[in-house]
Amino acid sequence: MKLSGSDIVVRTLVEQGVDVVFGYPGGTVIDIYDSLYKYSDELRHVLVAHEQGAAHAADGYARATGRPGVCIATSGPGATNLVTGIATSFLDSTPLVAITGNVPWSQIGTDSFQEIDITGITLPVTKHNYFIGDVRDIAPTLREAFRLARSGRPGPVLVDIAKDAQRATCDFEPLEAPVEPDPVAPYEGDLLPEVAMCINKSSRPYVYCGGGTIASGAEEQVARLADVIDAPIATSLMGVSAISSDNPRLLGMEGMHGHYAATKAMAAADCIIALGVRFNDRSTGDRHSFAQGTRIVHIDIDESELSKNIPDTYDLKGDLALTLDRLIPLLEETTHPDWDATIASLREEERACEDAREGLTPANVMRELDRRLTPDVPVVTDVGQHQMWASQMLTFRRPRSFITSGGLGTMGFGLGAAIGASLGTHDRVVLVIGDGGFGMCMTELATAVTNRVPVTILLLNNGVLGMVRQQQRFICDGRYSNTDLDRRTDFVAVARGFGAEAERVSSVEELGRALGRALAAEGPYLVECPIDKDELVLPMMLPGGTLDNLITRGDE
Template sequence: MRLSGADIIVRTIIEQGTKTVFGYPGGQIINVYDSLYKYQDELRHVLCAHEQGAAHAADGYARATGEVGVVIATSGPGATNLVTGIATAYLDSVPLVAITGNVPSYQLGTDSFQEIDITGITLPITKHNYVVGSAEELADTIREAYKLALSDRPGPVLVDVPKDIQIAQCEYEPLSPVCADQKKPAKDVRIEQAAACINLSHMPYVYFGGGLINSDAEEELLDLAEKIDAPIGCSFMGISGVPTDHPRFLGMQGMHGHYASSMAMHQADCIIALGVRFNDRVTGNRERFATRSQIVHIDIDGAELSKNVSPAHALRGDLKLTLQKLLPLLEPKEHPKWQSAIDQLKNDERWSMDRRDGMTPRNVLLALNRYTGGKLPVATDVGQHQMWAAQTCVFSEKRRFISSGGLGTMGFGMGAAMGAQLATGQRTVLVTGDGSFGMCLNELATAVHERIPLVILLLNNGVLGMVRQWQTLFFDKHYSNTVLDRATDFVALSKAFGADGVRVTDLDGLDSALSTAFKSDGPYLIECIIDKDEFVLPMLPPGGSMDDIITKVGG
C-alpha cells in the first residue's frame, strides 16, 4: 500500500508490536501526529508535559518490560529536551527508540527555525543514529533501530526524519517484528578455563548486574550459586534480578551497598561477575579492589572486559547461554568455613542495623514494602532516597526496580514511573525526594490526565540530602546551596494538578496514607517529613576501599 512517510513511521511502530508511545508534538513532527490521530485505535500516544518526561517514560516502559520504549519529539528544542532521557537510557543499557522530526532536507544546514543537528548531539549517547534520506528507507531504518536497540547490549537509537520525508509517499509492506541478533555463548576454551578457576575456589562470590536481567539468566545464576555454594551480591542495576529474600542473596554492594555483600566480595578468592561493568561506585579505589580474588568476568559487551578491571578470565558472550555451558563443568562444592564467615558478616550487618523508631527513611520504606509485597514496580529519582530504596525495598519479580543508575538523573522518576505503570498495568510507586521531584514534577499533569495509579512517596527533608551528606563528611559542613528552604506546599501543589495528597509526620499517619494511596484511582502524593541529617549508610568514601567503610556518623 502507498503511504506517506509519517504513516509509515506509525505503521512500523505498530508493526513492531509497540502498544504505547510517549511524546510531544511540534511543527516539524506535525505530520506524524496527524498519523497518530489516524491510527489512535492501534497505538496509544501519551502526551507528556515535557519531552524529557516523555523520554523517561519510554525508558521506564522499556525497563519494566525489556521491550523497546518509543519517544517522539519535534525538531530543535523538542529534540534537545530528549538528550538527558537518551543519555540516561544509554548509561543503563535500556532499549529506546527516539524519533525526531527535523526541518525539510533542503533546509538542513541552514540554521532554519527550530533546526538542530540532533544526530551530532546524540552521537556519544546513542548506540547509533540516523538521518533518514528518503521515504523508501524509512520503514527499514525504524526496523533496524528496533533491532539495534534490542541486540547484544541494549541501548538507545535515534531516528531523525526531515519533514519532506514525512510528507513523501511510497510503498509500505508490513513485516513481522524484528528480533534481537542471535545470542552466542562465550568460546568453549574460555568457559573451560573459567570453570577450572572456579573449581579451585574456596570462597567464591557471585556478583551480577543489569546484564543478568537483560539475559533472563536468573535461573542459571541461582543454579550456579547453589552448585558452588556461593553467596550472591548485585550491583545497583541488578536490583530485583533475584528475589530479595533469597537465602543466598546478600544484597547490593558498592558505595552504599549492604555491609555483608560488600565485605564478602572484598574477602572472596574468586568473583564470578555476570553482566556488570565494575563502575567506580562499585570498586572505589581500583588499586585496592578485591586484591585477594581472581575475577571471572562474563559480559555480552567485550569492551567491558578490559575497561575497568583486568579479570583473570574474560568471557564475551550471552550470560544465559554461557552459564548453561559452564554449569556442567563445575564440581558441586560445599564451603562450610566460607559460609560461616558469611553468616558472621550478616550478623555484623544485623547488629549495626538502624533500629530507631519513628519516621526514619528505613521505617517509611519498610511500611511501603507491606503494600507492594515485592510485586509492584518501584521507581525512584536520584539521591539519598534512591539509595535508601535500593537498600530497603523488597522485590520478588525482576524488572520492578526502575532507577537511573549510571547517569544518576534527578527528575527521572516521575516519567519513568508513568512508563512502568503503563507497561505493566500495575500500580506503581515513585520514591522521590523534594530535590528530585522539583525537577520534573510537571509530569504530575500527565499522570492526572491519564489517570495513572501512582503512589508518590516524597521523602521531604528540605535539603539536597546526598550532596549535604558529602558536605557533612568531606567539606566541613559547608552547606553550600543544599538547604532548599522553599515554601512549596507539596500537598497543595498535588491538588493544583488535580491529584490528591497528604502530608504525614508519623508512622501511623503514613500507614493510613498508604492505604488510601493504594486504593486511589490516579496519582496520590504522600509527603513524608524526615530529618535533614539522616545519612545513607554504610558509605564507602569515593576513591576509598572496604577498609575505609563508614558505618556510623557522629555519636
C-alpha cells in the first residue's frame, strides 16, 4: 500500500510494538503529528511541557519496562532540547529512539529557519543516528533504529527526517512482528577454566554487579554465583534493585556514597568478580590506588568497557547471564568462614554509624516511605542527596524498581522519568526529589495532571543544592558559594496551581498519614517534607579519595 512518509513513521512505530510516544509538535514534524491524529486509536501520544521532559519520559519508560522508549521533537530548539535526555540515556545504556524533523532536503545547509545539524550534535551521545531525505528509507531505518537500540549494550538512536520526506509517498509493507535485536552470546573464548581456577583459589571473593545485570536479566545467576563461592554481593548505583534487598549476601551499594560494609569489603577483597559494571570514579575513587594486588574478573557485553578504567586480570566479553551459566558449573562450592566473619564485623561497624536521631531526618523519612511501599511500586529519583538516601535506605524486591540517572547525573530527570515509568507499567510510581531538581522539571506537573498519572512525589526541601553544598563543606572549608537557594517558592501552592493534590508535613507522623493519602490518590500527589540544610549523605568518599578513607561523621 502507498502511504506518506509521516504515515509510514507512525505505522512503523505501531509495527514495532510501541504503545506510547512522548513529544512536542512543531513545524517540521507537523505531518507526523497529523498522522498521529489519524492513528490515535493505535498509538498514544503524550504531550509534554518541554522536549527534555519527553526524552526523560521515554527514558523512564524504557528503564521500567526494558522496551525502547520513543520521543518526538521538531527541528532546531526542539531537537536540541532532547540532547540532555539522550545523553542521560546514553550514559546509562537505556534503549531509546528519538525522532526529529528537519527542514526540507533542498534547504539543508542554507541556515533556514530552525535548521540544525542534530545528527552532528548527537553523534557522541548516541549508539548511531540517521538523517533521512528519501521517503523510501523511513521504514527500514526506523526498524534498524529499534534493532540497534535493543541490541548488545542498549542505548539511544536518533532518526532525523527531512520535512519533504515526510510528505512524499511510497509503498509500505508492514512486518508481522517487531524487528528482533541481534542475538546475544556468552563468552566464547578458552579462558573459563582459568577464570574458574582464579575464583576457586580466592579466600575473599566479592561479587560486584551493575546495570548490565539488569539489562541481561542475570539476577538469578548472580545470586547463584555468590552462593556457590560464598561471597558478598554489592552493586553500583545503576545495579540497585538487581539483587533483592532480602538476599542475606547483599551489602548494598558500593562507592562514594555507598554502604560502609560494601565499600570496605571491596577494598579488602582478593578477587572482585565484576558483572556489567564500568568501574567509574564514583566506584573506585583514585583508580591508580584502587584494588592493588586484587584479581579482577570482568564480564561485560561491551568490549570497550573491559580494562578501560582498571586493568582487569581476566576480561570476558559476552552476555552476562549466558556467560555465568557456563562459568558457574566450573566453580567449586566452598565456604570462607574468616571472610564471612570479616563481613559480619563490617556490617556491625555500619550499624554503629546509623542515624538514630528523631524527627524529620532523611533516615526517618526514607524509613517511613519504605514501610508504605509495596514491591510492585517503582521508585524514581532525581539527582542529589535525596538520590543517595533513597538508594541507601529503601528496599527493592525486583529488578527495574529503582530508576535514576547515574552516569550523567541529570538534575531535572525525575518527574519526566516518573511519568514515563508509570505510563509504561500502567501503575503507580513514587518520585523522590529535592527542591533543586524539582525546580528544573516541575513544569511536567502539567503533563502528569493532564494525563492523570498516578505519581506520588516526595519532595525533600532543604532550601539548598545539598550535594554540592556538602562537598563545599569538606573541600572548600564551608564556603557555600551559590548553593543556598534563598527561594520563596511555595511548592504546595505551585503543585495545586497545576491541578495536583499537595500538602506539607512537619513531623514523621504527619508524613506517614500524608503518604497514605498520596499512595491512594488517582492522580499526581505532592508531599513536601522540609529537612535541615546541613543534613549529609554519609558515608562519603571525597573525589579522588580511596575506599579505605571514608567520612562517616559530619565532624570529620
